[in-house]
Amino acid sequence: EPEVTQTPSHQVTQMGQEVILRCVPISNHLYFYWYRQILGQKVEFLVSFYNNEISEKSEIFDDQFSVERPDGSNFTLKIRSTKLEDSAMYFCASRGTGDETQYFGPGTRLLVL
């Protein structure tokens, strides 16, 4: 069964450093999402992406964040200058056309020191 994959599974970084989280969505999906879950809190929407552009973003997704689909398979989330409060589990999800269901990857646990 096709799955969304994410790399790395864990990343530790210093405050102020840039990180790139990678996702490989399900191959025929066209809608892509990033969510995050700070420890002990709700899963929160960050951004959705379709047709090579952001279709929706939350207030969390400020200028420090960016997304890109650099090739036909990867979907990345970049945090330019990480802050302590960016420590969270980041989930990628994808959705096919005509299907409202989002399929989630296993997540990347980001720890900012």
Next chain:
Amino acid sequence: AQSVSQHNHHVILSEAASLELGCNYSYGGTVNLFWYVQYPGQHLQLLLKYFSGDPLVKGIKGFEAEFIKSKFSFNLRKPSVQWSDTAEYFCAVCPPGRRALTFGSGTRLQVQP
């Protein structure tokens, strides 16, 4: 504020007990409703979903949920839980006109053998 509420944060049951997890949302209009499960160390998996039609939906692993429009609720049920149902359960809503999911805070279910 518009939101999704899960009333039970931590539920402990014995095997064979019946389960009902509450989910209420505050959005008006037509919403898509989901229950996701996250087993220990694994990613979010779809249990079941409701878009329209029969308000009683059946999902995987013997789970079902009932959409009650007048109560803005989408409660998850299982007649007889197993130890393997130990996991965290998330209710999610796709509000009208949006594609992003809004999640509840999750319910941690612990099933004791």
